[in-house]
Amino acid sequence: DGGITQSPKYLFRKEGQNVTLSCEQNLNHDAMYWYRQDPGQGLRLIYYSQIVNDFQKGDIAEGYSVSREKKESFPLTVTSAQKNPTAFYLCASLDRGVSPLHFGNGTRLTVT
Amino acid sequence: AQSVTQPDIHITVSEGASLELRCNYSYGATPYLFWYVQSPGQGLQLLLKYFSGDTLVQGIKGFEAEFKRSQSSFNLRKPSVHWSDAAEYFCAVGVNTGTASKLTFGTGTRLQVML
Numbered sequence: 374d375g376g377i378t379q380s381p382k383y384l385f386r387k388e389g390q391n392v393t394l395s396c397e398q399n400l401n402h403d404a405m406y407w408y409r410q411d412p413g414q415g416l417r418l419i420y421y422s423q424i425v426n427d428f429q430k431g432d433i434a435e436g437y438s439v440s441r442e443k444k445e446s447f448p449l450t451v452t453s454a455q456k457n458p459t460a461f462y463l464c465a466s467l468d469r470g471v472s473p474l475h476f477g478n479g480t481r482l483t484v485t
Numbered sequence: 486a487q488s489v490t491q492p493d494i495h496i497t498v499s500e501g502a503s504l505e506l507r508c509n510y511s512y513g514a515t516p517y518l519f520w521y522v523q524s525p526g527q528g529l530q531l532l533l534k535y536f537s538g539d540t541l542v543q544g545i546k547g548f549e550a551e552f553k554r555s556q557s558s559f560n561l562r563k564p565s566v567h568w569s570d571a572a573e574y575f576c577a578v579g580v581n582t583g584t585a586s587k588l589t590f591g592t593g594t595r596l597q598v599m600l
Contacts, residue, residue, distance in 0.1 A: 377528075404586075413494070415575060415592040416529075431587075463528055470581060473519060474588060476528035 375400045377477035379464050384482045386458075394449045394480045396464035403469050405447035409433060410461040410479075419462075422447055451482065458484045487512040487578045491591035498566050499599045506561040506594050508576030517579035518559040519588065520550055522572050529575060535559065546570070571598045 377398045386392045398405065404423050408416040418431030422441040436455025441447055447466075451458045461481050465474040488511045498504055510516055517536055521529040533544025540552040550561045559576060576591040 379528075408590075413592060415489075416590040418587065418589075421587065465529075467586065470586065472586070473531045473534055474529075476521075476530070478528045479526070481526070 377464055377466055377475055379462075379477035379480050382478070382480060384480055386482070386484050388484055389453045390484075391453060392451050392458075392482065392484075394451070394462055394464075394482070396447045396449065396477060397445055398447075398464075398466045398475075398477075399445060400466055400468075400475060401444070402466035402475070403444070404467050405441070406465040406467075406474065407431075407437075407439065407447070407449045408463045408465065410463055416463065419449065451484075458482060487516070487580055487589050489576050489578050489589055489591035491574075491576055491594050493594045494592070495595045495597065497597040497599060500568050501565050504561075504563045504566045504570070504596070506574050506576075506596070508559045508561065508591060509557050510559060510576070510578045511557065512578055512580070516559075517581070517586065518550075518552060519577040519579065520544065520548070520559075520561050521575045521577065521590075522546075523575065523593075524572050532561070532574075566596075566598055568598045568600055571596055 380395045406421040407419040417433050420439040422428035438450045463479045464477045490509045519534045520532040523529045535552045573593045573595045575593045577588045579586045579588045
């Protein structure tokens with residue numbers, strides 16, 4: 374079955390460490406997205422990529438970085454510069470144009 | 486910039502009762518509107534979408550939504566709620582950036598169903 378795989382489901386890190394969240398899709402979608410979800414704040418866009426080797430900042434990109442070397446993969450690195458990294462991170466993709474987003478099952482990151 | 490408001494943070498209904506979740510959007514052009522549902526610890530699943538045409542759209546799991554341009558609303562409804570509908574519901578407005586879209590989400594409404 375086609376879909377989006379995020380791994381791991383739970384991730385724990387110490388403050389000051391960079392951490393990379395994985396997102397892989399086999400839907401052959403062009404565009405991929407990273408959202409951050411905090412209680413009571415809905416989903417906020419971190420980065421998105423419309424094609425390979427290209428990506429744009431979303432609304433809350435500070436302290437995060439991404440790469441898009443392959444169509445299937447869009448990893449997110451949470452750097453030590455992100456002041457409040459503990460959150461639920463969701464990866465999504467869509468085919469093209471204004472189509473519905475398809476979401477992965479998320480990674481819950483806890484930084485202590 | 487577009488925005489979405491879901492005025493109800495938490496709603497509780499009895500099983501079998503009707504449901505309406507409110508969503509108001511702000512966008513200068515014709516909006517693309519979506520409703521998603523999220524179970525705890527999971528990703529979001531699309532319930533329905535509105536792009537154009539008939540303002541009453543049908544979705545999965547017996548949900549429907551009505552687009553009212555004059556009120557800038559896209560409320561989600563279900564005639565009879567089931568216990569399995571307990572979840573968090575998000576309304577979103579989409580903007581076409583050319584080759585992809587950007588979705589702006591509301592803050593969500595958590596639905597509790599009493600048996």
